[in-house]
Amino acid sequence: MIGRLKGTLIHKQPPWLVVDVHGVGYELEAPMSTFYELPEIGKEVQLFTHYAQKEDSVSLYGFLTDSERQLFRDVQRVSGIGAKIALAVLSGVSVGDFARLIQSSDVAALTRVPGIGKKTAERMVVELRDRSLPTAGPALGAGPVAHDALSEAIIALQQLGYKPVEAERMAKAVSAEGDSPESIIRKALQQALR
Structure with a gap:
């Protein structure tokens, strides 16, 4: 399975793009959210990929972020x-x-x-509704995305298995100005155990 590609962008015309990886051109279909952020042709690009095989076709999809x-x-x-x-x-x-x-x-x-x-x-x-849907995340090769402490705590609680609405309720109930994400998470989990 192909999970990620890093190479030179040699063609882009929505919804298709081609990435050259050491002489092999991978043709991918991508959403417009990825196209808006692509570099110029001839520049290096890194993409998360999804490989799909059906009875009569094989497709490769490219995404700038893992959350996409x-x-x-x-x-x-x-x-x-x-x-x-x-x-x-x-x-x-x-x-x-x-x-x-x-x-x-x-x-x-x-x-x-x-x-x-x-x-x-x-x-x-x-x-x-009851699934923990992804929230916006950083692109490959990007630095950390700036979040406030409350948002980071909510995301962490979701990753621990809490439903998004429940995670938000728990974090907001215990957060105070100046709290770190770790402090909010710790207080939310202590409150949940009571």
């Missing part, structure tokens, strides 16, 4: 949704905004994404 790739995979787990709609989701809304739309059950906003009707949006909300 994870959301692409999560959306396809919804019954009746394939790669085309998953790419449309990433092209139409950010990873963090998508997670917020699902948690708030905002079906109307989801239907604004091309290819998603009301029934599909409702199915997405039902099937994804």
